[in-house]
Amino acid sequence: MSSNSLMKGAAILTIGLFLSKALGLIYIFPFYAIIGESNVALYSYAYIPYSIMLTFAISGAPNAVAKFVSKYNTLGDYDTGRRLMRSGLFVMLGTGVLSFILLFSLATPIAEMVIKSDEQVFSVEQIASVIRWLSLALLVVPFMSLWRGFFQGYGIMTPTAVSQLVEQIVRVAFLLTASFLVMIVFSGKVETAISMAVFAAFVGAVASMFVLLYYWRKYVPEFDRLRATSVASGEDVSMVTMYKEILTYSIPFAFVGMADPLFQLVDMLTFNDAMTSIGLAKVTDDYFGMINFLTNKIVMIPVMLASGLSMALIPVITRYYTQGAQTSLRYTVDKTFQIILFVMLPATVGIMTLSYEIYYTFYSKSEAGATILMHYAPIAILFALFAVTAALMQGINYQKWVVFSLLTGIFMKLALNIPLIRIFEADGSIIATGIGYTTAITINIAVIVIVLNYRSTIVLRRALLIAIVTALMAAVVFIAKWLLGLVVGPPETKWIAILYVIVCAPLGAIAYAAITLKIGLAQKVLGERITRLTNKLGL
Known part of the structure; x- marks a missing residue:
């Protein structure tokens, strides 16, 4: 060929x-x-x-x-x-x-x-x-x-x-x-x-x-x-x-490939038992569906985009590692983490700020569903980070550690799920999932740091800058929601909820894009094509 x-x-x-x-x-x-x-x-x-x-x-x-x-x-x-x-x-x-x-x-x-x-x-x-x-x-x-x-x-x-x-x-x-x-x-x-x-x-x-x-x-x-x-x-x-x-x-x-299903399997085997033990048997099926299916589908949309952007860099990792090109290897790892944060952080915060309107738009009016979506959204960042760090480790031939980190994360989820659900109800499942994925990601990053002697201040600096711009984006969304509320009132019907989403979400995205392009952050993270685009637009 x-x-x-x-x-x-x-x-x-x-x-x-x-x-x-x-x-x-x-x-x-x-x-x-x-x-x-x-x-x-x-x-x-x-x-x-x-x-x-x-x-x-x-x-x-x-x-x-x-x-x-x-x-x-x-x-x-x-x-x-x-x-x-x-x-x-x-x-x-x-x-x-x-x-x-x-x-x-x-x-x-x-x-x-x-x-x-x-x-x-x-x-x-x-x-x-x-x-x-x-x-x-x-x-x-x-x-x-x-x-x-x-x-x-x-x-x-x-x-x-x-x-x-x-x-x-x-x-x-x-x-x-x-x-x-x-x-x-x-x-x-x-x-x-x-x-x-x-x-x-x-x-x-x-x-x-x-x-x-x-x-x-x-x-x-x-x-x-x-x-x-x-x-x-x-x-x-x-x-x-x-x-x-x-x-x-x-x-x-x-x-x-089994990471997400295994975490969901822990919920399937323990969630209803824990919820029943605190007198919530009548709503446990609904809450289980919200956590492991309805809200999961929404947060996986930005995860899919971020993973696709970063996975394109993984074959490069394998080649550089095989060649012993340490400088190029570290640069590529840096770029991978930056792309994940650049995409996932604003997407996550955007879902959180519009959780009620998004849930109502896609499903139905539900305070419980909207609350679960708001609390579940940050897990999307962990989904993306686990997938990317696991792929990086496979690229440097440390596959066995991927298995170890995932099993350790699953064990943490299994150990904490029931007690946390009994304390925090449905949120306990989300917290346990977060702890499990964080444990697995920490092990993956530790292996990457030790094997590649990887140290990066640039990722931390860029992460802080992305967080600041994301906060400004969130402020724009909140202001847009407030102004829209003065005009059309609260999102009490599905059509008004849809209006909130189609007005506020693009405004937030435009604000994030405009600020990151203006300060040069987008160009540094996404590379030469963005730079050529901004030059053509005179930005």
Whole structure:
């Protein structure tokens, strides 16, 4: 593959992944309108154990296989990658079937761990039924993930990007259509609507398989041609050696991917118990859905953007570390942290200052939901910092420490969740999550500091400056809210809440952009392109 083709493929993959993830976040808003706030928790109860089981079934296969195939292709040994593909498809099909059987069989025990009181909204059978419907997707998704990794190993990114986007489009279309028909057209049971909604994961995965099959037929002649020129037969690499290497690559990827689901799993197993013990069994399902699904979807929007901006720098980290270019390496680490803070701090504060209006706009009028969103928003910074520090550590080949830091963070969450919930109610879960992620991030940063002898005053100075500008932005938003309140009154209806968001949020963003451009902060953090833009605009 030529350099231009690889760059084009990387761009397509980035765009496809961004669109796929964005669609995976946005669909929840119309879905919420269809099924209602009180039923969101039922959907969430199924997806958390599914996410854990899916991660185990896949075990980081796409990235691990891509790295393995790319390595042997570089050596001119195209046969080894094809042998992995042939055997790996059967292995992943097997892990998918086993994961399906395991999750399907454990549906009732999992549901029994969630339901702690007869006063809760849902029954054990309702939760178990939804989990069983969702488990069907495990039959397809692991098999599909290895196929994607094989394409990526050849530098062909389009199949992954297109298949993931098609998967999301079909899943969301089926989910919204099925839930609308059940709830609105036929006035059916919410359990049926959510069962069809989670079954959409299976439908989307099947659609993605057809896309991958199309690309396989398109590229297989080229793969066969390269295999015919293979410099080695591939027999020198035994199956045991092959899969040992794959596991070495995949385990850290898998653990990083499981971070958020594992923290949510702790809540799933302990939240209702703690809330029931302090007499809040009637509202525990609603609060669980707010924390682990509704507000999580909102705060993940800036996390997705920040992670995308910073992850583009990670391959550079690996190259500089391999070359021993310490100065360039430290500069790139500095830049990564600055980008995260530059994006995440104002986004977080913006969500906090408009939490009531944002929650009302996307969901419904709820003081409890708005309060939880305000308190949950700062966790977004921790999500982004963990993802970036974990990626940095993988770039410098300290993957084992990523696993250690995550497990330590999970242990802190598990140890503190129940006592903190009993003291602070729903906020206790958020505090425990914050402590857990902070612990994991601290370990990651400590490793980076020790291994790279990393010291940076520039990040601290820029962080302080970003915080000051963010405070000025928040002041602009508060003033805009006050003035708007004088004109249209408080946001007592959804349309007025939407008006607050579409007026105040852009004003805050413009104020932040204008100040950072005026003082040169944006140019220093975001680089030459911003500098050229400001020169053209005469700023």
